[in-house]
Amino acid sequence: MKCLKNESKGNSAKMELFICPHCFEVFTLKQQTTLIGLIKACQEIVEMLEVTTDPEAFKPQKIGAGGDESVGLDLMAEAIFVQRLQRFGQISSEESGIIGEGEAQIVLDPIDGSDNLLTRFPYYGASI
Numbered sequence: 001m002k003c004l005k006n007e008s009k010g011n012s013a014k015m016e017l018f019i020c021p022h023c024f025e026v027f028t029l030k031q032q033t034t035l036i037g038l039i040k041a042c043q044e045i046v047e048m049l050e051v052t053t054d055p056e057a058f059k060p061q062k063i064g065a066g067g068d069e070s071v072g073l074d075l076m077a078e079a080i081f082v083q084r085l086q087r088f089g090q091i092s093s094e095e096s097g098i099i100g101e102g103e104a105q106i107v108l109d110p111i112d113g114s115d116n117l118l119t120r121f122p123y124y125g126a127s128i
Contacts (some may be wrong), residue, residue: 034088041084042126045077045110049117052076058118065097066109073117077110077126 019026027035057072064070078095085091089104106128111117113124 030088034085037084037088038128041081044080044084045126048076048080049073064093064095066094068094068114070095071114071118074111074114078108081108081110081126081128 089102109127112127
């Protein structure tokens with residue numbers, strides 16, 4: 001962690017910056033908090049996918065905002081992302097469209113490759 005003076009505003013306020021030890025990318029505290037929210041959401045979704053046995057989770061529930069069928073797993077994953085990320089900005093999700101408000105826009109496909117997941121083909125993920 002490194003603190004730098006905020007010279008651009010002509011005052012001596014400090015702004016916390018965090019440096020990734022792997023790629024040396026520099027993140028503000030808000031960016032780091034957003035990344036932590038993303039990581040926690042992904043961890044929750046992995047756990048949810050491992051334990052879900054409800055047959056309804058694997059069935060189409062509705063036509064999503066992107067025009068594809070949304071299965072229960074898509075909607076469950078979306079709910080986890082919304083819970084973790086909504087405070088950071090507006091979410092534009094393939095399943096439900098625009099969620100919330102905010103300056104920042106988070107574009108989300110909660111389970112990208114739903115058909116692969118449903119057929120147990122191991123190539124799917126979240127697109128954020």
